[in-house]
Amino acid sequence: MSTNNYVTAFAPASIGNVAVGYDTLGLAIAGAGDRVSARKTESAGITIKEVRGLDGEIHANLSVDPDHNTASIAAHALWKAHGDASGVELIVLKGVPLQSGMGSSAASAVAATVAVNALLDNPLQKPELLPYALEGEQYASGGLHADNVAPSLLGGLVLCPTSLLPDAWSLPTPKGISSILVHPDMQVNTAEQRRNLARSVTVDQWLAQQGYLAGFIAACERNDADLIRRCLKDVIIEPQRKSAVPCFDAVKEAALKTNALGCSLSGSGPGIFALSLDAEAHNVAIAMEQACRTMGYECQSWISPMTADGAYLED
Amino acid sequence: MSTNNYVTAFAPASIGNVAVGYDTLGLAIAGAGDRVSARKTESAGITIKEVRGLDGEIHANLSVDPDHNTASIAAHALWKAHGDASGVELIVLKGVPLQSGMGSSAASAVAATVAVNALLDNPLQKPELLPYALEGEQYASGGLHADNVAPSLLGGLVLCPTSLLPDAWSLPTPKGISSILVHPDMQVNTAEQRRNLARSVTVDQWLAQQGYLAGFIAACERNDADLIRRCLKDVIIEPQRKSAVPCFDAVKEAALKTNALGCSLSGSGPGIFALSLDAEAHNVAIAMEQACRTMGYECQSWISPMTADGAYLED
Numbered sequence: 137m138s139t140n141n142y143v144t145a146f147a148p149a150s151i152g153n154v155a156v157g158y159d160t161l162g163l164a165i166a167g168a169g170d171r172v173s174a175r176k177t178e179s180a181g182i183t184i185k186e187v188r189g190l191d192g193e194i195h196a197n198l199s200v201d202p203d204h205n206t207a208s209i210a211a212h213a214l215w216k217a218h219g220d221a222s223g224v225e226l227i228v229l230k231g232v233p234l235q236s237g238m239g240s241s242a243a244s245a246v247a248a249t250v251a252v253n254a255l256l257d258n259p260l261q262k263p264e265l266l267p268y269a270l271e272g273e274q275y276a277s278g279g280l281h282a283d284n285v286a287p288s289l290l291g292g293l294v295l296c297p298t299s300l301l302p303d304a305w306s307l308p309t310p311k312g313i314s315s316i317l318v319h320p321d322m323q324v325n326t327a328e329q330r331r332n333l334a335r336s337v338t339v340d341q342w343l344a345q346q347g348y349l350a351g352f353i354a355a356c357e358r359n360d361a362d363l364i365r366r367c368l369k370d371v372i373i374e375p376q377r378k379s380a381v382p383c384f385d386a387v388k389e390a391a392l393k394t395n396a397l398g399c400s401l402s403g404s405g406p407g408i409f410a411l412s413l414d415a416e417a418h419n420v421a422i423a424m425e426q427a428c429r430t431m432g433y434e435c436q437s438w439i440s441p442m443t444a445d446g447a448y449l450e451d
Numbered sequence: 452m453s454t455n456n457y458v459t460a461f462a463p464a465s466i467g468n469v470a471v472g473y474d475t476l477g478l479a480i481a482g483a484g485d486r487v488s489a490r491k492t493e494s495a496g497i498t499i500k501e502v503r504g505l506d507g508e509i510h511a512n513l514s515v516d517p518d519h520n521t522a523s524i525a526a527h528a529l530w531k532a533h534g535d536a537s538g539v540e541l542i543v544l545k546g547v548p549l550q551s552g553m554g555s556s557a558a559s560a561v562a563a564t565v566a567v568n569a570l571l572d573n574p575l576q577k578p579e580l581l582p583y584a585l586e587g588e589q590y591a592s593g594g595l596h597a598d599n600v601a602p603s604l605l606g607g608l609v610l611c612p613t614s615l616l617p618d619a620w621s622l623p624t625p626k627g628i629s630s631i632l633v634h635p636d637m638q639v640n641t642a643e644q645r646r647n648l649a650r651s652v653t654v655d656q657w658l659a660q661q662g663y664l665a666g667f668i669a670a671c672e673r674n675d676a677d678l679i680r681r682c683l684k685d686v687i688i689e690p691q692r693k694s695a696v697p698c699f700d701a702v703k704e705a706a707l708k709t710n711a712l713g714c715s716l717s718g719s720g721p722g723i724f725a726l727s728l729d730a731e732a733h734n735v736a737i738a739m740e741q742a743c744r745t746m747g748y749e750c751q752s753w754i755s756p757m758t759a760d761g762a763y764l765e766d
Contacts, residue, residue: 160662295669297662300681305669336651342687346661347475347612353668354610354620366615372657 142173142227145250147447148291149232149438150239151317152283152403155370156345156352159298162283163409164291165317166440168238171229171450172207172247176255180223182212187228195230206241207248210272214249214265218256226251235323237407239284245272246288250447262289262446267302278327284403291446293356309442310359314417316410317402317440318387318424320433324380329404333376341372361397361413368398368411381405383431390427394420411442457488457542460565462762463606464547464753465554466632467598467718470685471660471667474613477598478724479606480632481755483553486544486765487522487562491570495538497527502543510545521556522563525587529564529580533571541566550638552722554599560587561603565762577604577761582617593642599718606761608671624757625674629732631725632717632755633702633739635748639695644719648691656687676712676728683713683726696720698746705742709735726757 148169154161177183184200184207202208207228215224226248232240249265249272269285282296286304296304337345348367355363378384378401387408391399396410408428412420421437428435463484469476492498499515499522517523522543530539541563547555564580564587584600597611601619611619652660663682670678693699693716702723706714711725723743727735736752743750 157661157665159658160665295665297658297665299659299662300666305666305673307669333654336653337657338651339648342652342657342660343474343612344614345657346472346664347614349661350472350475350610350664350668351612351615351620353665354622357672358620 142175143251143254144171144173144450145247145254145447146171146450147243147247147250147288148444149243150284150287151315151409152237152239153370153373153400154293155368155374155398155400156349157283158370158373159281159283160349161293161295162287163293163315163442164287164444164446165315165438166444167438169231170240170243170247171231172244172251173227174211174248174251174255175225177223177225180221182208182215182224182226184208184226184228187230189230197234198228198230205244206272206276207244209275210245210269211248211252213271214252214268217268218260220257224252224255233319235325236319237324237401237403237405238317238319239288239403241276242269242273242284242288245269246285246447248272250449254449263304265289266304270302276326277330279330287446289446292443295353307353307356310356310361310364312414313361313364313397313411313442314414315440315442316391316396316412316417316421316424316437318408318421318428318435318437320381320383320406320408320428320435322406322433324405326404329377329380333373337372344371364411365397370400374400377401377404381408383428383433384408386427386431387424390423391420394423396420457490458566458569459486459488459765460562460569460762461486461765462558462562462565462603463759464558465599465602466630466724467552467554468685468688468715469608470683470689470713470715471664472598473685473688474596474598475664476608476610477602478608478630478757479602479759479761480630480753481759482753484546485555485558485562486546487559487566488542489526489563489566489570490540492538492540495536497523497530497539497541499523499541499543502545504545512549513543513545520559521587521591522559524590525560525584526563526567528586529567529583532583533575535572539567539570548634550640551634552639552716552718552720553632553634554603554718556591557584557588557599557603560584561600561762563587565764569764578619580604581619585617591641592645594645602761604761607758610668622668622671625671625676625679627729628676628679628712628726628757629729630755630757631706631711631727631732631736631739631752633723633736633743633750633752635696635698635721635723635743635750637721637748639720641719644692644695648688652687659686679726680712685715689715692716692719696723698743698748699723701742701746702739705738706735709738711735
């Protein structure tokens with residue numbers, strides 16, 4: 137690897153929690169993601185040359201200070217553990233909207249680790265990169281949870297309970313089911329949202345939610361769309377968070393009316409996701425967008441197979 | 452079916468909660484169970500002719516009052532919904548020790564429904580019997596949970612979240628793993644135990660426990676004994692209940708020292724169960740029994756494959 141050449145990695149956006157599995161389950165989406173390019177430099181340390189948006193312009197809201205960017209924090213953790221005496225320079229191209237509930241900070245952290253990994257003499261296997269990407273994510277979100285980092289890295293649907301980190305498990309994705317993600321044009325601060333959550337839950341809430349999670353996993357293993365429909369619920373976190381997204385109730389109602397299997401916040405919002413049968417995904421997306429605009433929010437949407445790819449190196 | 456003839460059903464004891472899934476997961480065991488015989492009578496209503504113990508003697512602690520026995524309550528529910536104008540007489544043979552944490556009340560309720568089902572003109576399928584057996588169990592335990600009834604009926608490892616009842620799902624059981632159940636000679640009152648539990652849990656406890664449950668289900672699907680070992684934990688209920696079983700800590704320590712994959716209370720105890728590789732099950736059982744006796748409690752133990760049969764009609 138010439139020190140003048142950049143390697144570039146793409147890492148997708150993702151749906152955190154997936155309604156049933158707060159901090160425990162994540163789903164990669166297709167069509168939105170961050171790109172990080174990395175090259176070795178002679179002077180030690182991790183630096184960020186620039187952060188750009190999809191329009192090609194320098195990003196207005198993200199710093200090139202390597203102590204305050206999830207990409208450089210993750211890159212630093214990996215390089216410190218496995219790199220050499222040289223430094224690494226990054227270029228970050230943000231494709232995921234900030235504070236969207238779409239795993240923007242995770243996508244940057246994952247893309248950075250995958251790119252920097254390619255600069256190592258002995259690159260690690262993908263699952264081994266998880267702890268380093270997590271360090272970046274932890275800086276941004278204020279908590280140790282992998283429900284964006286793990287699917288962005290590994291693709292598809294990933295089980296990543298905090299109590300079992302840094303391990304994570306790809307779950308079989310049921311056939312014929314798509315995710316729909318609608319992003320209303322507003323921002324929600326994840327770290328602040330987390331601080332505002334209740335610190336305890338009732339035993340009834342706990343049992344209901346873990347029942348839905350267990351049922352959802354069984355449904356995925358069995359390819360059982362009806363059971364997914366019965367289980368795809370969040371009885372604990374969504375009720376606490378939804379008021380921060382004024383269009384949420386209307387968008388959810390629109391999704392369920394068009395036969396979505398379920399609908400909830402993506403991460404801490406404002407992104408709103410639904411799962412539906414492939415054949416109905418387009419209608420669900422249109423209905424969700426329409427409801428969002430009726431409530432006064434411009435929006436953008438993505439339809440993905442549940443098997444969406446994880447991060448990869450670009451040629 | 453002649454009205455003079457009895458049909459007899461056997462229903463196995465079971466391990467409730469299976470450590471990771473409070474009220475959500477249950478496991479059938481082999482070698483212990485209740486038998487219920489049923490015959491039609493000319494006079495309407497459900498009656499119990501007698502309740503006997505394994506020694507053949509009339510059971511000292513169980514009533515033949517049909518309003519106070521899980522077998523007759525379950526039988527009544529089924530017969531009322533699907534039976535005819537005649538009555539049903541039951542004989543209950545208790546093989547499961549009372550208040551043992553081995554699903555004694557569930558075994559009677561299940562055996563009764565399976566026997567009475569055979570008296571119907573159009574018998575139901577096994578899974579359809581679950582709601583009726585649950586009515587009996589609910590009388591005994593004071594709560595709606597199927598983690599004993601469902602495995603006693605269906606066999607093996609069963610996922611039965613209260614939020615999804617009356618449906619339940621048999622999970623694949625990992626190959627080469629046995630359950631060991633040790634019953635110290637003492638009694639614990641399930642209904643009282645349930646009333647004493649805390650009504651809320653912290654978010655950290657909830658997330659840890661649902662992570663272990665999700666990991667355990669994934670481990671069963673993947674046949675991954677190491678992951679079972681990491682997940683087979685109860686961080687919420689066991690700490691609250693174990694003081695009612697003075698030998699618990701010693702028995703658990705003995706199980707883990709002999710390489711058990713995990714060990715916890717069976718239901719609300721005093722039964723204590725472990726899972727282990729088949730080849731080590733005998734050693735685990737001996738160590739657990741020994742620890743129990745050292746603490747001053749006589750005991751009995753059962754070793755079962757995780758695929759233990761559910762209830763069945765006897766010839």
